[in-house]
Amino acid sequence: MIEPTEAHVTTVAQEEGPPAALETRPRRWVSVLAWLTVTPFAIWAVLRLIPADVHFRWVQLVGFTPYVALLSVVAPIVALVSRRWKALAASLLVTAVLAACTLPRTTVTDVDDGGPSLRILSSNLMIGAAPPPALVDLVRRLRPDVLTLQELTPEAAEGLDEAGLGQLLPYKVVRSKPGTGGSGIYARYPLTPGQAIDIGGFGQARATLAAPDGRPVEIVSVHPCAPRYQDRYQCWADGLAALPSPSGSRHVLAGDFNATLDHARVRRLLDEGYSDAADVTGDGLSTTWPYQPWHFNGFGIPPVTLDHVLVSSGVTVRAFSVQVVPATDHRAVFAELGLTAR
Template sequence: SLRPDVLTLQEFTPLAERRLAAAGLRELLPYAVTWPAPGAGGSAVYARHPLTAGELIEAGGFGQATAVLRHPGGARVEIVSVHPCAPKRTGRRPCWLAGLQRLPRGDGRLRVLAGDFNATLDHLPLRELLAAGYRDAADAMGRGLSATWGGWGPLPGVTIDHVLAGERMAVRDFRVLAPVGSDHRPVYAELLLP
């Protein structure tokens, strides 16, 4: 079984926070930075190692929680739970673009952007983000087309959930896991710090 050091959650509601606490999540990942919100706009970062809350990235009612993880080896790693609003509804494209454009660019810091980007590697804003100092963990492992959403009807699924690692980090593993009560499949990445 997987024992992640970090878990990012999107569409994080107050009810989800209570249910996860009742299920014992804080025993496995005792540190958390949470921003619960009704509907799809909340997010959270849970971790095995100490976290310090960062600035919440907001656009169109969607909050993207940020935290700085203090690794036992001394490294500090910024984690962002990514979830810009979906561009599919009329008038939502500016919210989607703002949610992606407000994500921090790679500046040599140890940083991980993980979650539901509502974008594939074909979308220009995601390609610009990658070019600004990140690597997509799935793509680095030759699994860049592994569907994470959809595929339950006649159309194939798409890859909109990603783990982006700062250029200084190596990608050791990436997997798309079985669905667990969501229309998105969870993703797992193992990253190595320099």
Template sequence: MIRTVLAWLLVVPFAAWATLRVTGVDIADRWIQLVAFTPYVAAASVVPLLAAGLLRRWVPTVVAVVTAGALALSVLPRYFADGDPQAGGRTFRVLAANLAVGAGDAGELVKLVEQLKPDVLTIQELTPVARERLDGLGLRERMPYTVDRSHTGVWGSGIYSLHPLSEKPLLALGNFRQARAVVKVKGGPEIEVVSVHPCAPSHAAKMGCWRAGLAALPRAGGQLKVLAGDFNATLDHWPVRELLDSGYRDAADMRGQGFTATWPQQGWRPLPGVTIDHVLADRRMGVRSFSVHPLAGTDHRPVFAELTLP
């Protein structure tokens, strides 16, 4: 009896986690925060499986096998690169960086732009002071077309581009300002780009804003679209999975780097790293490469994707 109870005590929390993750049920605000750590739970799910087996409790063992399998199927594909027959077209490079209320090192970001040569740079938590600092270091000379929605605090954003831009209506929810623009690539298609930054689901009062901010992002289809920035969500959050289902692909997932943590940078918070910064590209676009880079002064690591146009 004691062994049976112990086996179930170990198995049930993992089984419940797997059920919520697979079904996408949004049961509580705290769950929204916890689900970001699903890859760690998936790795740990072998513990109740082994324990139930060693205790010779066969029903809990079967449940543990199903649980571990469901979690593995949810997260393991991110570790393997997908074949991408569309990756041979014209290159379109996207860089996204959260500057942590403008504190990110402007000089390092400009050097990163020089190194990676993005066609488009989306910036989150862009303050007017940070924008002036970046422009003073020559960012505007390298990427002359901009949509400036900078703002004091965490609410600003912006888009810099090598190509002409046509601004679209701002997505403003909970004071978070997600800049949008259509990039007009010479001799190529027009691409809608969004500097993604919904509210962070840090406490109960922010959850509605978080959901609304992600729900407001344009679904794939029609004109080509790229969503790049700080989603404050991982691929285990149902709003991101809904975006993917509409016709986007996550660049990190496509290149087998879906476990590469983007937040927090080392030394910022005593938390396991999670992947909340993304480049989501229309599935008609190829994904040639993906990388994550350090940037001093901010808790986020910039993400870079080399996409290809159809």
């Protein structure tokens, strides 16, 4: 047997050394890629669980949580393919948290057929741009007992009267204003005007309805400021904080909340005892805005769920749907409710 010479050994070492070194580097980059993929979703999940709106920019972003939850499945796929087991475990936990925040909105809970019916329709008119005849036709078709309107201008209120809304819903409490701050409540049953919630120029009309079961229901046409700019953030927060507590009499809050169920201030309303009609019927991911092109820093905004019907105890949910109103960037929301004793 011929023993290898020193030169031969050296040559073999030189040939075998570099591949081992090069093999370590890709492994390191694969690990970095796996963790870089999961980290943004982990940060989002942590912020979503905090019971507060932590920053103005977060208020603008958190409404897109359902989309982020869907995209988060990329992280465990990357970790699995790269065989990074710790990253896989972390990414599965993050995806589970985000799924737990969103998927319950697709399941039906506590739909009740008891008690007299109360139908609610709510629509943001986009500074009065929605054609009054189209809205009146929708009222005629759906036969709501209560209609709440946002961005109700004096011209729009006059147009609705001329289109015959008063023949269908003869009672009204109207706080129309030029621009985006007006609102109103129209009803089939008598209304007693309440103190409007007027913050930052946004007037949220408020009234007590003489319901068909003989007991009152407080109605609010919800529309706080849109937190589009930082100087409107506090107005938005105060407008939501001023909404009535669900304790005491029965309440229905219907309108454009400029917030989704992922915003901490709306979650606080649910924690206090309100129920979201869409959430109850499994339609909680039905989007309502924008339905005209909207862009932010050059990027198109995917639709989110800003419009809601919230009900207190003593009011149950039977059905929910999203309706098209022409010439406005919002979809209307319609809920059939049931009235029970508290």
